[in-house]
Amino acid sequence: MEYSFKFPLILGFTLIFFFSSTSICQNCPVPSKYSDIFNACVEARAEALPYEESERACIDNFGEIISIHNAFENTAVAELAKNYGQNGRIFIGLQKYGNAWSWSASGELDYVKWGGGEPKKGNCAVMDSADSSWHTVDCEQPFGRICVLEPKTCYDDWSYYPVTDFCYYHGFNKTFNDAEDFCQTFDGHLASIHSNDENQYIKDLTYSKECLTSVNGYNQGTTVLGGQLAANNKTAFWVDETEADYTGITCYHGGEPNTILMNSFPADCGRCPDGIWWISFADQQTEIYPDFVCKVMPFEGAKQRKTARNLK
């Protein structure tokens, strides 16, 4: 009798953890959220696709379609399926190969929650969020999906930004060329910028609240980015060879294409403040700037999680 009381309580608390985004120390790219239950980033998508495409969509995002190994995980998936499924139904990563069902991603088939009379005809399976039971379907029938992704990690002293899913480093007192060399030792580059969010993030990362003059008479917070700006059409060319799809607000530009700086300081410190770009004509080899920002892709934590799960 005691169990029947305690069990739902524990389950309730576990679910609260699952849905309050406790992603403070776990790096999960937007829109995924860290889940204690899966010890991973979990991402639910309502977009209805056939099974193979659902699986590929997860893999393209460095993840895998969800597999379920106990009742806690099953309940958590049912909660997600409520909001993202077709009529509350969502693909789980279970497939029939020959006569046997197995998870297409990871782990043994050590837990099942088939609905009444299941498994029936069909080689794929959906979760019905109403009672968290599993049902066979035709793999060509489109449903939403839940992907599991490894939390991301950056090098020490680098910061992770979930919106862009990149790691950034704030460094000081280097020329463009030396800063780019430094970034390359981490397989990265001086930062390219592709959205207002990213521009804002880099501004915040390098912001100098006080008006301090640093090297060469530049205000502290004068930050070298990894690009040049074409004068005629204000197109940014990035050293990491990413697309020229974003130009920040530029407050000063002369004639030739040259190094893009971002001014990360308040208005009373000088010209072009608060994340606005301006263009330096100074030599990339000799001119030292107060700040620079490197950018590199994060690591996937895949191996750790799989090891943890295999130990069960």
Ligand SMILES: *[C@@H]1O[C@H](CO)[C@@H](O)[C@H](O)[C@H]1NC(C)=O
């Ligand atoms: C950068 O150079 C300035 C001026 O020489 C100096 O005051 C500052 O401490 C240096 N910053 C770092 C992080 O080395």
Ligand SMILES: *[C@@H]1O[C@H](CO)[C@@H](O)[C@H](O)[C@H]1NC(C)=O
């Ligand atoms: C902008 O100008 C540069 C340099 O003249 C040129 O290479 C680039 O193709 C132009 N881009 C667009 C979008 O017009």
